[in-house]
Amino acid sequence: MSVFQRTFAHPVSFSGRGLHTGKRTAVTLLPAAPDSGVVFRRADLDGALVPARIAYAKKLVRCSGLETDDATIRTCEHLLAALYACSIDNALIDMDAEEVPILDGSARLLVEAVRRAGSVEQAAPRRRIVVSEPMESRDGERFVRLEPAEDLSVDLSLTLRRFGVLTWSGPLDRETVAREICPARTFSPLRHALPVKLFSLLTGTSVARGASLNNLLVYALGRVWNPGGLRFEDELPRHRVLDILGDLMLAGAEVVGRITAFRSSHSLNQDLVRVLVDQASVS
Secondary structure, rough: OOOOOEEEEOEEEEEEOOOOOOOOOEEEOOOOOOOOOOOEEEHHHHOEEOOHHHHEEEEEEEEEEEEOOEEEEEEEEHHHHHHHOOOOOOEEEEEOOOEOOOHHHHOOHHHHHHHHHEEEEEEEEEEEEEEOOOOOOOOOOOEEEEEEEOOEEEEEEEOOOOEEEEEEEEEOOHHHHHHHHHHOOOEEHHHHHHHHHHHHHHHHHEEEEEEEEOOOEEEEEEOOOOOOOOOOHHHHHHHHHHHHHHHHHHHEEEOOEEEEEOOOOOHHHHHHHHHHHHHHEOO
């Protein structure tokens, strides 16, 4: 594992529609200076900058968001997880609309885009937060917990109607994340997906307006209904791990610790990162 920060070797662009807004966004990944972290830039709003840090996190419906007085970034978690998987610490991400494209619903195509950009080592040490004491965020029986460990790993469980308890456990080194976690797609029960999309289209709200079977796993009656089925037997819990990793990037440093999660959510993930940043020291 490199002890030095990395950024893109050269710019790469891609585009696609947002899961919630349904609007097309053009994205360009650009190199950034050491210690600058990940920063989004809204080209359509006079270059307004939105740092990917927990201080700017916003709890949105079914996604993670970032907000300053000048701009909002929506559904950033998959791209942030892809940056983690590819060891990118510093990046300037140009966007001409508010939502990161959902593409196929996973981070697989985002990893491919980041790899096309390549990476270069920078003359600055990688920032790390080593968890020194247990901490958690909780909402009733749902929780996300961090505990001391030598490496980043996860033990995640979720419960879904007709599926029972679904789990995924394992190390979260970058190679494993790129291969085993980033291809996992976002999902929704059919009983939620269709009414929410219809309500959004009728009212103009930005929830699931761009959702389709091409970018969202839809399940009902104990099975997934998308043509082609699942990429992994445990694809659904793997995607929850992907979401946690993307949200964990908002700490602005590599996190070392063991994650335990039960029925996690973006809201719980963000709350845990706030606790982490408040309690931990960056080395």
